Amino acid sequence: xxxxQIAGAPSAGAVVSKGxxxxxxxxxxxxxxxxxxxxxxNPVFLIGAFLVLCLLVISAVPQWFTDGxxxxxxxxxxxxxxxxxxxxxxxxxxxxxxxxxxxxxxAARNSVIVGIVTTTLVTVIGGALGLLAGWxxxxxxSILSRFTEIFFAIPLLLGGMLIMSALPxxxxxxxxxxxxxxxxxxxRIMRSSVLQNKNNDYVVAARALGAGTLRITLRHILPNAIxxxxxxxxxxxxxxxxxxxxxxxxxxxxxxxxxxxxxxxSDASVRWLQAPHVLLFPAVALSITVxxxxxxxxxxxxxxxxxxR
Amino acid sequence: xxxxxxxxxxxxxxxxxxxxxxxxxxxxxxxFHTRDxxxxxxxxxxxxxxxxxxxxxxxxxxxGKSVTAQAIMGILDMPPGKIPHGEILFQGTDLLKLPAExxxxxxxxxxxxxxxxxxxxxxxxHTVGAQLGEMFRVxxxxxxxxxxxxxxxxxxxVKIPAAKARVGDYPHQFSGGMRQRIMIAMAMAxxxxxxxxxxxxxxxxxxxxxxxxxxxxxxxxxxxxxxxLITHDLGVVADVADKIAVMYGGRxxxxxxxxxxxxxxxxPYTRGLLDSIPRLDQKGQExxxxxxxxxxxxxxxxxxxxxxxxxxxxxxxxxxxPVLHSxxxxxxxxxxxxxxxxxxxKEQLHG
Numbered sequence: 057x058x059x060x061q062i063a064g065a066p067s068a069g070a071v072v073s074k075g076x077x078x079x080x081x082x083x084x085x086x087x088x089x090x091x092x093x094x095x096x097x098n099p100v101f102l103i104g105a106f107l108v109l110c111l112l113v114i115s116a117v118p119q120w121f122t123d124g125x126x127x128x129x130x131x132x133x134x135x136x137x138x139x140x141x142x143x144x145x146x147x148x149x150x151x152x153x154x155x156x157x158x159x160x161x162x163a164a165r166n167s168v169i170v171g172i173v174t175t176t177l178v179t180v181i182g183g184a185l186g187l188l189a190g191w192x193x194x195x196x197x198s199i200l201s202r203f204t205e206i207f208f209a210i211p212l213l214l215g216g217m218l219i220m221s222a223l224p225x226x227x228x229x230x231x232x233x234x235x236x237x238x239x240x241x242x243x244r245i246m247r248s249s250v251l252q253n254k255n256n257d258y259v260v261a262a263r264a265l266g267a268g269t270l271r272i273t274l275r276h277i278l279p280n281a282i283x284x285x286x287x288x289x290x291x292x293x294x295x296x297x298x299x300x301x302x303x304x305x306x307x308x309x310x311x312x313x314x315x316x317x318x319x320x321x322s323d324a325s326v327r328w329l330q331a332p333h334v335l336l337f338p339a340v341a342l343s344i345t346v347x348x349x350x351x352x353x354x355x356x357x358x359x360x361x362x363x364x365r
Numbered sequence: 366x367x368x369x370x371x372x373x374x375x376x377x378x379x380x381x382x383x384x385x386x387x388x389x390x391x392x393x394x395x396x397f398h399t400r401d402x403x404x405x406x407x408x409x410x411x412x413x414x415x416x417x418x419x420x421x422x423x424x425x426x427x428x429g430k431s432v433t434a435q436a437i438m439g440i441l442d443m444p445p446g447k448i449p450h451g452e453i454l455f456q457g458t459d460l461l462k463l464p465a466e467x468x469x470x471x472x473x474x475x476x477x478x479x480x481x482x483x484x485x486x487x488x489x490x491h492t493v494g495a496q497l498g499e500m501f502r503v504x505x506x507x508x509x510x511x512x513x514x515x516x517x518x519x520x521x522x523v524k525i526p527a528a529k530a531r532v533g534d535y536p537h538q539f540s541g542g543m544r545q546r547i548m549i550a551m552a553m554a555x556x557x558x559x560x561x562x563x564x565x566x567x568x569x570x571x572x573x574x575x576x577x578x579x580x581x582x583x584x585x586x587x588x589x590x591x592x593x594l595i596t597h598d599l600g601v602v603a604d605v606a607d608k609i610a611v612m613y614g615g616r617x618x619x620x621x622x623x624x625x626x627x628x629x630x631x632x633p634y635t636r637g638l639l640d641s642i643p644r645l646d647q648k649g650q651e652x653x654x655x656x657x658x659x660x661x662x663x664x665x666x667x668x669x670x671x672x673x674x675x676x677x678x679x680x681x682x683x684x685x686x687p688v689l690h691s692x693x694x695x696x697x698x699x700x701x702x703x704x705x706x707x708x709x710x711k712e713q714l715h716g
Contacts, residue, residue: 088490256485257480257482257485257486258485258486258487258488258489260440260480260486261478261480261486261487261548261551262488263440263472264438264440264472264473264477264478264480265472265473265477265478265500265551265552266469266470266471266472266473266474266500266503266504267473267499267503268469268503271503275491275499276488279488279490279491280488280489280490
């Protein structure tokens with residue numbers, strides 16, 4: 057057998073066909089394995105992924121990073137109110153005399169929950185309905201699209217304030233509210249992606265070879281249509297985290313005694329000229345978190361959609 | 366015996382006696398309802414294919430040859446497509462009257478189709494092995510492992526080198542000819558009784574065309590399948606087809622056994638097609654082309670659809686639609702299988 061070496065060009069098809077077995081290492085790959093390969097070499101992704109990983113660990117087991125607990129009311133002593141950072145207490149104390157470092161570490165969990173739960177809900181709801189609307193078309197599509205537009209018209213913060221006023225304030229309800237207001241975006245992307253893909257020749261071919269509707273939708277259309285949804289989902293994860301902070305800052309998101317960076321910023325803002333460190337640490341934590349998720353999302357977008365480069 | 370025979374709610378199911386063609390299309394009409402009006406893509410097409418026989422459907426773009434095939438496969442988009450009347454009898458059962466789910470079971474297992482552009486007809490995100498195996502998993506309920514083994518077997522059968530190593534490759538990693546072989550393998554997977562090949566070699570270069578056609582013909586012989594070969598390439602037809610149906614403006618204008626049509630066409634359009642093949646002995650001369658354009662399907666000319674382009678058109682051609690006349694020799698002996706939809710077929714054939 058001729059062992060033709062091919063230099064990674066997908067268009068070298070004619071050569072490939074004679075080439076026989078290729079090593080796993082230099083095989084040309086699908087969109088997905090190509091994307092993973094790209095990501096591995098992308099520093100933006102690596103930094104972002106590292107930060108995200110740290111964040112996930114911190115929010116899963118905050119007790120590894122701090123001895124204190126924000127839910128221990130005896131830990132806060134008013135005498136310590138607004139004390140500046142020291143070797144013992146890196147981030148200083150807040151107005152109530154609680155350790156800012158402990159609270160910042162523990163607050164990560166709510167942000168991560170909101171980000172992940174909201175993104176999952178939005179992708180599942182928006183993705184499923186978008187797939188249904190795009191594939192079925194006709195009256196189902198019209199009804200779903202109009203229904204979506206109603207939600208699309210509600211501003212995120214305004215709608216969030218309205219709905220949250222009737223719900224207990226914790227990470228789960230905030231996620232739910234953000235998901236209710238956020239799914240139309242994914243719906244639209246999924247729908248248009250399906251519309252683009254459903255007239256492809258391979259869909260017609262699958263039909264001609266006897267595949268049923270469900271199989272065509274799930275096996276042939278979905279894998280080809282899902283890339284843009286993943287991209288938008290990854291990027292909006294960071295956006296949902298900052299939306300939670302905004303709602304909490306306004307006092308309608310996560311409620312005390314729960315903790316959240318938004319709440320901490322809100323508490324600190326009253327005296328921030330006097331004690332900027334109280335405001336600084338949760339704000340920086342929030343920024344880094346959002347940045348990390350957006351970096352990952354951006355890198356995923358670049359990897360999945362080479363046309364944007 | 367077959368899936369079709371089990372369907373009890375099909376009107377007038379007939380078992381197919383010997384000699385009945387495998388597929389018989391009768392007076393098929395297909396229209397597309399568009400904003401600009403009704404496009405009549407197929408206007409009363411009838412043809413038949415028997416087991417082991419190859420029918421070549423010849424015609425230029427827009428002649429309705431692909432639409433007829435799509436109607437047989439049941440993959441017309443309806444709406445905007447519509448089949449106002451006609452019958453498609455497959456092994457004695459009218460496919461158009463089958464419930465959707467029964468029709469789906471026929472597709473792939475009894476009738477399969479090969480498409481023109483293999484790259485876009487294969488799903489880019491699945492390996493060829495998965496796509497070939499899918500045939501067995503959908504229709505035969507095989508396990509993933511068995512299906513992959515079958516896929517390798519199929520790839521061997523269509524002569525893809527190192528099939529075992531390549532079963533996990535993606536469509537874009539194959540050359541055009543190899544991809545078309547995979548398309549053929551997919552269509553052949555369940556050993557259907559009828560294959561419709563819609564311009565299977567148009568997207569390939571000339572040397573590969575011959576290989577792919579040979580392969581197709583070989584597999585057809587082995588499995589004794591009926592083959593409908595849709596093409597606009599007269600050269601491809603000559604080698605493999607048994608009989609030819611020439612289509613123009615959604616109708617069949619001439620039918621004939623393959624070799625007779627080359628020597629003695631009975632329709633001016635067929636004559637024009639044959640004359641437009643470049644010939645070595647006419648080197649240096651201007652190439653012949655049929656003047657004018659194919660008819661606008663929204664507004665097909667009255668009478669014979671070919672009349673505006675026909676060099677022999679007379680008044681009757683502009684008023685009366687010619688039926689498909691049985692063609693006879695000058696002395697009246699029958700010429701089996703021959704027909705011409707021309708008012709002046711005698712003059713064309715004998716003149």
